[in-house]
Amino acid sequence: MYTYLKEICVGTWSLLVGLAITIRYFFQPVVTVQYPHQALPMPPRFRGHTELVWDEKKAGHKCIACMACQRACPSGCITILGEKGEGVKQKTTLASYKLNFTTCSLCGLCVESCPTKALDFSKEFNLAGTTKETYVYDLLKRFEEKYS
Amino acid sequence: MTLHPELVELIRIVAYIVGLIIFIALNAAYLVWVERKVAGHIQRRIGPKEVGPWGLLQPIADGLKLMTKQLIIPYGVDVTLFKIAPILVMIPSVMCFVTIPFGENLVARNLDVGLLAIFAFASVNVLGLLFGAWGSRNKFAIISAARVVSQNVAYEIPMLVVVITIVMVSGSMNLHDIVTQQMGGFWHWNIFKFTASPLMPVAFIIFFVCMLAETNRAPFDMAESESELVAGAFTEYPGMGFGIFFMAEYANIVVGASLATILFLGGWDSPVGIFPGVIWFLLKMYALVFTVIWIRWTFPRTTFYSLLNLSWKILIPISFANLVLTSAMLKVF
Amino acid sequence: MSVHATSHIGETFVLNLGPQHPATHGVLRIKLTMDGEYIAQAEPVLGYSHRMHEKMAENRSWHQFLPNTARMDYLHALAFNLAYVCLVERMTGIEAPERAQYIRVITTELNRIASHLVWFGAFVLDLGGFSPLLYAFDDREYILDLLENVTGSRLTYCYFRFGGVYNDIDEDFVPGVKDFIKRMRSRIPMYHSLVTKNIILVKRLKEIGPIPAEMCRKYGATGPVARGAGINFDVRKHEPYSLYSAFDFDVPVYPEGDSMARYMVRMDEILESLRIIEQAVNRLPDGSVMADKVPKSIKPPKGDCYQAVETARGSFGIRAVSDGTSTPYRMKLRSPTYSNLSLFAEASQGMLLPDALALLGSLDLVIPEIDR
Numbered sequence: 001m002y003t004y005l006k007e008i009c010v011g012t013w014s015l016l017v018g019l020a021i022t023i024r025y026f027f028q029p030v031v032t033v034q035y036p037h038q039a040l041p042m043p044p045r046f047r048g049h050t051e052l053v054w055d056e057k058k059a060g061h062k063c064i065a066c067m068a069c070q071r072a073c074p075s076g077c078i079t080i081l082g083e084k085g086e087g088v089k090q091k092t093t094l095a096s097y098k099l100n101f102t103t104c105s106l107c108g109l110c111v112e113s114c115p116t117k118a119l120d121f122s123k124e125f126n127l128a129g130t131t132k133e134t135y136v137y138d139l140l141k142r143f144e145e146k147y148s
Numbered sequence: 149m150t151l152h153p154e155l156v157e158l159i160r161i162v163a164y165i166v167g168l169i170i171f172i173a174l175n176a177a178y179l180v181w182v183e184r185k186v187a188g189h190i191q192r193r194i195g196p197k198e199v200g201p202w203g204l205l206q207p208i209a210d211g212l213k214l215m216t217k218q219l220i221i222p223y224g225v226d227v228t229l230f231k232i233a234p235i236l237v238m239i240p241s242v243m244c245f246v247t248i249p250f251g252e253n254l255v256a257r258n259l260d261v262g263l264l265a266i267f268a269f270a271s272v273n274v275l276g277l278l279f280g281a282w283g284s285r286n287k288f289a290i291i292s293a294a295r296v297v298s299q300n301v302a303y304e305i306p307m308l309v310v311v312i313t314i315v316m317v318s319g320s321m322n323l324h325d326i327v328t329q330q331m332g333g334f335w336h337w338n339i340f341k342f343t344a345s346p347l348m349p350v351a352f353i354i355f356f357v358c359m360l361a362e363t364n365r366a367p368f369d370m371a372e373s374e375s376e377l378v379a380g381a382f383t384e385y386p387g388m389g390f391g392i393f394f395m396a397e398y399a400n401i402v403v404g405a406s407l408a409t410i411l412f413l414g415g416w417d418s419p420v421g422i423f424p425g426v427i428w429f430l431l432k433m434y435a436l437v438f439t440v441i442w443i444r445w446t447f448p449r450t451t452f453y454s455l456l457n458l459s460w461k462i463l464i465p466i467s468f469a470n471l472v473l474t475s476a477m478l479k480v481f
Numbered sequence: 482m483s484v485h486a487t488s489h490i491g492e493t494f495v496l497n498l499g500p501q502h503p504a505t506h507g508v509l510r511i512k513l514t515m516d517g518e519y520i521a522q523a524e525p526v527l528g529y530s531h532r533m534h535e536k537m538a539e540n541r542s543w544h545q546f547l548p549n550t551a552r553m554d555y556l557h558a559l560a561f562n563l564a565y566v567c568l569v570e571r572m573t574g575i576e577a578p579e580r581a582q583y584i585r586v587i588t589t590e591l592n593r594i595a596s597h598l599v600w601f602g603a604f605v606l607d608l609g610g611f612s613p614l615l616y617a618f619d620d621r622e623y624i625l626d627l628l629e630n631v632t633g634s635r636l637t638y639c640y641f642r643f644g645g646v647y648n649d650i651d652e653d654f655v656p657g658v659k660d661f662i663k664r665m666r667s668r669i670p671m672y673h674s675l676v677t678k679n680i681i682l683v684k685r686l687k688e689i690g691p692i693p694a695e696m697c698r699k700y701g702a703t704g705p706v707a708r709g710a711g712i713n714f715d716v717r718k719h720e721p722y723s724l725y726s727a728f729d730f731d732v733p734v735y736p737e738g739d740s741m742a743r744y745m746v747r748m749d750e751i752l753e754s755l756r757i758i759e760q761a762v763n764r765l766p767d768g769s770v771m772a773d774k775v776p777k778s779i780k781p782p783k784g785d786c787y788q789a790v791e792t793a794r795g796s797f798g799i800r801a802v803s804d805g806t807s808t809p810y811r812m813k814l815r816s817p818t819y820s821n822l823s824l825f826a827e828a829s830q831g832m833l834l835p836d837a838l839a840l841l842g843s844l845d846l847v848i849p850e851i852d853r
Contacts, residue, residue, distance in 0.1 A: 011680030107548035449609025
């Protein structure tokens with residue numbers, strides 16, 4: 001009988017304690033960010049899809065079309081086309097940099113493998129589209145559009 | 149020219165019925181909104197806020213969405229039972245409101261057996277859930293049906309025993325009379341009527357717990373228990389079929405809270421003994437409804453056997469003890 | 482109190498729990514033969530998210546397999562990272578600098594706490610309590626923000642590299658971690674009074690879903706499941722890797738073997754992880770975070786190697802066979818929940834459906850890790 005009554009009392013008390021906690025939270029301010037209306041600042045190291053970075057010295061991108069990123073990519077989502085430059089020591093220049101973002105896993109191996117540090121992560125995360133082709137980015141074209 | 153008294157009575161009844169249905173529909177819609185808001189704030193988020201100011205148009209948007217959905221009758225269901233079940237759940241809840249006195253003169257039909265009528269209708273509600281679950285021919289729903297029936301059988305006993313105690317104290321089954329006897333300040337309310345039985349507050353808690361179980365609310369939502377039975381009895385119901393079950397659930401909560409208010413908290417009586425009115429009734433009733441919501445967002449769900457254990461081992465003995473105590477004290481004093 | 486069906490006379494029916502069911506956390510399917518509400522027989526059906534990680538490893542270089550490790554156990558990705566990195570470092574003899582090792586321990590333990598918090602929330606959600614999930618996510622958000630600032634991602638981290646870590650921590654990290662430790666220590670008592678002591682939860686977990694030590698050994702269960710059955714085994718303590726031997730922490734062990742014991746093990750582990758993080762943050766040395774001479778193309782010498790780490794769910798092991806080329810010859814992944822789940826069939830026999838789901842929740846399943 002004693003344990004029976006004790007269990008009832010302890011049980012009821014534990015329920016009341018729980019109710020006290022939730023009602024306390026009920027009157028406390030909310031902690032969520034109302035996302036489309038407010039947004040948190042993006043952390044500087046956020047990994048969006050990659051992009052070519054602007055270089056002051058060269059007044060353009062630094063990519064030398066060495067294919068290191070293409071080889072490093074685990075998912076094979078980078079396709080680089082280089083073309084022989086005219087005249088100047090026959091250097092290869094970048095003709096197109098295709099990034100298939102549908103298979104990219106944002107591991108960053110391409111950024112790390114780049115010998116000239118020509119790649120970096122963008123801060124884009126609001127991506128939506130209706131076709132797969134939307135996510136096959138031509139990074140060179142995007143770069144030219146951004147800095148033209 | 150004077151109207152025929154029977155015609156007046158007819159108009160009165162129709163007006164009440166229409167008013168009650170509007171009251172129920174508004175309650176169901178906006179209690180969902182309140183529930184989502186309360187849940188949000190308990191969980192330290194805002195809840196609905198995009199549709200209208202403070203999300204106040206959210207229930208209307210939800211209702212429209214449910215109504216425009218196609219009513220799919222799944223292959224292999226018992227069509228008659230499947231279709232009749234939501235109606236069978238909804239109608240008794242509406243009928244319960246008929247005898248509930250909201251104020252001194254605000255009652256659709258003041259029956260002498262009002263209390264009995266409410267319990268009679270409330271039991272039909274179980275039948276609706278059982279039909280719906282059984283007719284769905286879904287295994288989750290069938291498990292849910294079995295749970296609903298045994299849960300309701302188990303919880304009607306302590307509830308009725310507590311109600312008998314109240315009937316003994318007030319000597320009437322007329323809800324209007326029960327309230328009238330508690331008039332004149334909170335010390336006259338049945339919950340504090342220690343001259344009848346010192347266990348009266350406990351009886352109120354028992355009644356409240358049984359009400360939670362009867363209306364299938366958390367932590368006793370065995371019928372729905374979404375993490376076990378997906379949606380229990382309502383698994384197969386599309387669109388407004390589900391919507392009606394949902395409305396009935398909230399209507400039942402309002403009935404339960406109203407009944408608790410009438411039986412224990414003095415109905416429309418004001419706590420200080422002056423200015424009684426319908427506003428007090430609504431305040432008390434919604435305070436109870438808020439508690440119901442608050443409980444839901446605090447506790448985990450019980451299991452089925454601990455639910456039955458609670459009923460048979462704790463609630464029924466205590467309510468019987470209260471009954472015996474009350475009858476003894478009534479005899480003595 | 483546990484209720485067991487004594488006989489299975491009469492008709493039974495088959496109940497398909499999953500692959501889409503709220504309690505299976507993903508795409509696990511359990512074929513239940515039910516006798517009323519009692520489970521006569523349970524048969525987990527796996528493979529709905531099988532992605533052939535082992536085969537993938539044989540087709541890519543050692544470097545390229547790194548992001549795969551994070552995609553098995555999405556809740557404790559850094560421990561899987563760590564296992565792979567430790568393995569390759571052992572095979573090739575690369576030594577990570579001390580600062581990198583400390584950072585690895587701090588981030589892995591933070592990630593472990595995040596994983597336990599998700600489990601805590603999801604488990605209580607399985608039992609029908611909603612609010613604790615949101616409270617746990619509130620805390621977890623702190624960890625995710627800390628880790629996002631350092632690693633750049635929030636869930637599938639790819640942070641550790643052979644010979645170090647991808648980049649150094651920023652200046653806000655250490656104060657942030659210290660704040661978090663203080664916050665988390667004050668939140669745990671709240672969790673205990675809201676959830677652990679709640680009579681409804683106690684009734685649902687105490688003496689429900691017993692998994693004796695014998696059964697754990699039979700199926701190779703590890704982690705909190707084994708420790709909840711009284712087996713004192715933690716890879717961090719018994720086969721120390723990385724820097725774990727340098728820290729002072731206890732291994733919580735509960736001998737009861739019921740769902741409550743497994744619950745308590747994990748709750749205590751959060752506190753132990755906080756202890757490790759606190760020590761590591763206080764002793765964090767300066768220096769570089771990357772070894773000097775890491776070859777561009779990793780070619781471990783011929784031979785094979787096994788590395789086990791303690792993840793939030795148990796001991797995760799990788800066995801890699803190298804034939805001296807730049808791609809692994811064979812990679813075998815031993816995932817902890819695969820073993821932990823396999824005892825479900827035996828343990829759930831004769832249980833009621835809600836109790837079995839509580840047991841399933843207490844195993845802390847991450848389906849992509851089972852299927853790999």
